[in-house]
Amino acid sequence: MLKTISDGDFQRLAKFIQSQYGINLTQKRQLVTSRLSGMVTEWGYDGFEPFVKQLLQERDPNKLELVLNKLTTNYTFFMRETEHFQFFEKTVLPELIRKHQRDKVLAIWSAGCSSGEEPYNISMYIKDFLGPQADKWDTRVLATDISQRVLATAKKGVYDLPDTVPDSWKKKYFTPAGGSRYAVAPVIRNNVIFQTFNLMDPIKFRLKFDVIFCRNVMIYFDQPTKDALVRRFYDASQPGGYLMIGHSENLSKDTPYRTVAPSTFQKR
Ligand SMILES: C[S@@+](CC[C@H](N)C(=O)[O-])C[C@H]1O[C@@H](n2cnc3c(N)ncnc32)[C@H](O)[C@@H]1O
Structure with missing residues (x-):
């Protein structure tokens, strides 16, 4: 089920992702909630607030990579372009x-x-x-x-x-x-x-x-x-x-x- 993210949490998360990885999420709020809601639940959080807080405090590279994988696409194929x-x-x-x-x-x-x-x-x-x-x-x-x-x-x-x-x-x-x-x-x-x-x-x-x-x-x-x-x-x-x-x-x-x-x- 889709979870909602507060303005503050969204901005904190977007700012962090942009500063660390260059990825610009500012216009992608819907994408963030739709792609990360499942992860929030799977990791045992009851909402985006504790999820964002812990993610940004811990900066665990393994967790960050899983988040990044959800937010970007790895789509590629042989003979592309x-x-x-x-x-x-x-x-x-x-x-x-x-x-x-x-x-x-x-x-x-x-x-x-x-x-x-x-x-x-x-x-x-x-x-x-x-x-x-x-x-x-x-x-x-x-x-x-x-x-x-x-x-x-x-x-x-x-x-x-x-x-x-x-x-x-x-x-x-x-x-x-x-x-x-x-x-x-x-x-x-x-x-x-x-x-x-x-x-x-x-x-x-x-x-x-x-x-x-x-x-x-x-x-x-x-x-x-x-x-x-x-x-x-x-x-x-x-x-x-x-x-x-x-x-x-x-x-x-x-x-x-x-x-x-x-x-x-x-x-x-
Ligand atoms: C869509 S794929 C492109 C693959 C291939 N170059 C092609 O054109 O088919 C984009 C890749 O960029 C990587 N990527 C995104 N942000 C990155 C960053 N800050 N540093 C290194 N790689 C990044 C993603 O992990 C993803 O595998």
Whole structure:
């Protein structure tokens, strides 16, 4: 049954979630009550007031993650927004292979990777592009998300595949895992490094990135949070580095990036 949340509790909760995770709930009161009411009861509270109070006092990361999982969506699938992958294959990869002829290291980040389809997909494009040369390159894809739950699924790498995954890839990059399930083959699995990372935190990875995929993640963030994150992505990228965001998303007009294709940007 739906529970009601007071103005004060709603604002406290929304402010906390925004400050910690960037997720903007201010216009989402109904979503908050509908998605969290069940949890309030399951956890033995008789209403939102003690629930919010304890959640914000304890700041138990496990509980916070369960709350966050209810409030965000982890929806993702193989071959999503394929235009990005086509641009990646036709334009970005040839350029990076030329650029990194000496060091043979590509630095690619799937930021907000959810259950892993996106970084595995990126890896498949890379392996396909490099063919027999792939072994000479370090093409490991960094894949991060805030949710341990989706990362656990990602690491297992077992999926129901949509028809849009080419049959040749099903044979090459997956092994049957029973029924309609397929397991990502080791050559692809071992090419993705999964890590927990909150996109609100400073970006301190060792390498500067050639490409950052951050698709369908910033939809939850308000403009200042998004702008600040895009600035951190910019600083964490190599000159000429790319940023790909979801097709329904936009960057601010005053972004330092230049637009090179739909929802695809390049550091100047
Ligand atoms: C809809 S999925 C997008 C998956 C994939 N990039 C795609 O486009 O299919 C959004 C992901 O962003 C993650 N996310 C939301 N807020 C985040 C934050 N502050 N830091 C890191 N990941 C976050 C969620 O956990 C979720 O898995």
